[in-house]
Amino acid sequence: MSTQQNDALPTIDLVRVGAGAARDGDATCPSSLRWKTRPMSRAVGRFPKEQLDDFVLRPVMAALDRVEFGGEVPDEAFSIIQGDGGPVHPGVNRFAEHAVQVYLTAMPSLGPVPLRPVRELWVAQRVLPSVVWELYAWGRRYESVDGGLREFRFLRLGPARERSPAEVAIAAYAAAFGTPAEFPDPWSEPFRPFGRTGAERVRVLEVGLVDGSVKPLLDCTAKEVEEYFAERGRARVVDIARGEDLVPGFGCGDCKRVAVCRGPVRMPGLLGVESGQGALRTVSVSGLRYYRKCPAQAYLRTVHLPRAYEYSAEAELGHAVHGWLETAHQGQGNACSPDTMPPVTVPVADAAWSAGKWRVTGEFANVGARMLAYHVEICPFRDAPEIDSVRVEPQLTFFDTVARAVVVAKPDLIYRERGQWVWRELKTTQKARWYYTDPLEGFPQLALAVAVLAAGGLGPGGAGRVELEILRPSGAEIVVIDPTEEERVQTARRVLREWAAPWRSDHVFEARPGRNCRGCPVSVWCPSYPGPDPDEKEDETSAASRTATEG
């Protein structure tokens, strides 16, 4: 791809591919990526913005710009940018302040050649008779005084790590062969590059904003960049620009096509709440649980602030049991048997088994092995008649157009039995009993399951049943809920409404300090964190809410 200046660009079509579009991830929707590469196509159906600005890197970049281009000291820069733009959550502000300090401390030591910051993006632009192609990367840019060396830095909220080769290739290509250009305004216009095109040498690296870690990704000549891009970037760029598959999920909420796309299943009224003229949001049942614990915690999770490790040994065990059964049930209807389960090991110190990324050892390994042994008795595929459409831990995406919410759910298992849909959720516990009177009240994901089945949200087939499988080291239990029973459906809808209504009407996500702060994985960013309070007593209500998050 050669680059050239443009004064009067033909704008029959404009294809703009940012390095971020080449990020690895099964959950990324190819069709959505393709639409993003077409800045001239407007979003279908516009939704208002959230009151809080949820783009965490915006204040970070704004403060760094003031320091690097305006010569301000970081504290001053940060207090000035706090008055700019829309309101920012206090937790995001705290993170952004930390990130700016960490970035500025981490970076000056890199390399013997002094670099100066570059304000403009580097854009590799190719103008054809009917289309303009543009490659660029979003991050921070530096160059040597003579312009012969360009350095591009990706930013990551967490610690620095690898990026996909295609992502690195696009960033390197834009640095090696691009021309400086300001952000087009409006975005639907082509870039207007000006100044020096290309550099002889390019470095690409990533900076982790949580800890100042630095990951070098590429350091080579422009010639080598050309080869690297030809091998790892070019085909990916074409794929991105042509992507057609629909992969609905957490990305739908930011997608230009959500108002007309057939990917998310339309279920107006699913959450039982109205948005008014609110912004389009995305939520899962876990998100609603976090919200009920503390709105600020839910928000800071949603905007992906770095989190402390949050899994207790019990939670790790629950994940391991889930993981084991996820693999076991991939066999499309094959029933589990005792010889496919991990053994109970003596001596207990030798006990260990893993499922996916989860590993359990010692007593926890044996507790999990006992739970899994009891699963065999109630495996959904044991003596099951006419099973089809088995999906293990599928990601289901619904669009509640009344609540203006994309609802993402991950049932443990769904399948059809004699043409009727079954939705099964699994919980593990070492407690002898749960603290709830109605499973729909205790587990809102069951309420979601009932509401979805009752409305035919899983596709062709009748509403069969919703099941809660409870595994204990001392036995197994199945709770069955009939989604055709009117009272169950009404209760499910009421439960969903009670969980969703406060979340939907909230626009500020205030901190609610209390017992939940102790296990809060984002407490380091929370200005309201009161510190640990070991003397606080738990009552039954709080025990119930914690129990409901197990497994």
Ligand code: SF4
């Ligand atoms: S709405 Fe969802 S499924 Fe449809 S194109 Fe967008 S991200 Fe993909």
Ligand code: SF4
């Ligand atoms: S530390 Fe406490 S108040 Fe702050 S976000 Fe976490 S749970 Fe909420």
Ligand SMILES: [Zn+2]
């Ligand atoms: Zn099974």
